[in-house]
Amino acid sequence: MVKVFIYPATSLMLSDLVARFGHEPLGSALSIRDHIQTPGFDSPPLQITPEDPKKGLRWAAVEVPSGVRGRMSVYGPLLDAAEAAIIVNDAEFAFGCMGCARTNELLIFRLKQKEIPILDLVYPKTQDEGVAFVASIKSFLKELGGGEE
């Protein structure tokens, strides 16, 4: 079983397909779960505390805005654990504020720096593209090995 980072990190389809073909999807829910299940001081809504932008320094430089560093403290541990990645480009629902946009750019940059197997895709808009989308992911995950159906 290979740990596969998915981008967009909240993607239902990528999360499902990676798990379906026997690997472990690394999405933002895992980090959020860690954050909200850790005792500390109340800091709604995502239990991001003032410590998190400091932790984010591991993945982003000090001059990077604290919003991006705070977000990187959520994604960073997943980035470190990733052994492969699937990136869906131009995902409309990944559109967000400038903090999210810059974090997404940094995330993709760090993934590509990591020299792990990466599959680049776009979301399907027809049935034929749906076949190509699933076939691409299935063959990519098969090449990684260690999966099971």
Add this chain to the structure above:
Amino acid sequence: MKEYIPEYVGSVTKYVFVDSPDTTPQDLAIAAYEVAMGVMIKETCFGIQVTGSPDEVSRIIDALRKLDPYHIFVKDRGFPPGDQRRCRANLGGARPGYLGHEYEIGLARFISYGLRETDTMNDNDLLKAAVPIRRASPLDIDDLSTIIETEEA
């Protein structure tokens, strides 16, 4: 600032989405209750949420997937159901994250078709089918200005 004592520590929550002509969220909920032991199951408009120990949730998900393998989609959720920071009962309006689900469930019919078609493919067929999706390039700015000038003339 007050002390934060988390709930459901050590549990996992998974969303089970269904987009099928044959299976409803109610079918999923009943099937999940039939095999569940000590987990929390919440039926929603799009499927169900299952919260419990990782092993138990995984066992239930495996059982549910068999109901309608091409039309059931599963993902992790960070928050447990009904969490005041996320539940729309407390916030009003759509729950944060709902719009993402709405967008992706619109693609479910293509993915379901893809899953059905690739199910019987061997490795070579998969490689042949895995063609990169190409989108038409955006209109070139010079072409656009030419069109505008032609229209004006």
